[in-house]
Amino acid sequence: MVGLRASDARRHPQEFSGGQRIGIARALALEPEVIVCDVPVSAPDLSVQAQVLNLLCDPRDELGLSYVFISHDLSVVRHVADRVAVMYLGKIVGTGPAEGLFEPPQHPCTAALLSAAPSLARGSGAKRERVLLTGGEIPSPADPPSGCRFRTRCRRAEDICARAVPAPPLAAPLHTAACHFPLEETLMAAAFPGTEAP
Numbered sequence: 001m002v003g004l005r006a007s008d009a010r011r012h013p014q015e016f017s018g019g020q021r022i023g024i025a026r027a028l029a030l031e032p033e034v035i036v037c038d039v040p041v042s043a044p045d046l047s048v049q050a051q052v053l054n055l056l057c058d059p060r061d062e063l064g065l066s067y068v069f070i071s072h073d074l075s076v077v078r079h080v081a082d083r084v085a086v087m088y089l090g091k092i093v094g095t096g097p098a099e100g101l102f103e104p105p106q107h108p109c110t111a112a113l114l115s116a117a118p119s120l121a122r123g124s125g126a127k128r129e130r131v132l133l134t135g136g137e138i139p140s141p142a143d144p145p146s147g148c149r150f151r152t153r154c155r156r157a158e159d160i161c162a163r164a165v166p167a168p169p170l171a172a173p174l175h176t177a178a179c180h181f182p183l184e185e186t187l188m189a190a191a192f193p194g195t196e197a198p
Contacts, residue, residue, distance in 0.1 A: 036068045074117045089141045089149040096175030107177035
């Protein structure tokens with residue numbers, strides 16, 4: 001399934017380049033229903049990334065596997081995932097189907113992440129405005145800000161953001177965001193294509 005030959009069983013680890021095929025084969029040998037992939041494609045070489053993704057996707061479809069796929073690379077996430085959850089400081093700030101989550105984003109954190117992924121901006125056919133975060137350094141997860149954890153880096157933050165934790169996103173078929181002020185213009189565009197928010 002992952003392109004290893006029977007004769008490879010007699011080879012030593014140092015005789016293989018990388019270890020992706022072996023790692024995936026070892027995980028599949030247990031016949032799991034779910035595999036957790038923690039940043040499985042961090043290699044800068046795009047051809048290596050594509051090989052790893054193909055090694056993961058082919059058995060998934062054939063065996064009916066589910067993956068929990070953890071990554072900072074949103075172009076990879078978009079390629080692999082059916083549903084996506086965006087986290088900030090250990091809390092989920094947005095959930096939804098992959099396409100719904102990316103177009104259009106509702107949470108300011110999701111919008112910032114997408115604007116930093118040039119391959120996604122190019123692929124959408126529209127120029128995506130770069131979203132710059134405020135507040136300098138990311139706060140410590142051990143001592144997060146009160147209220148909304150993203151508020152110290154959000155240009156839209158107001159007093160309520162410091163006082164109250166936004167409601168968690170719902171497990172809904174559409175994209176939902178844990179935000180006191182979701183990006184209304186994107187909600188308007190989604191509800192009424194061709195219109196602009198007031």
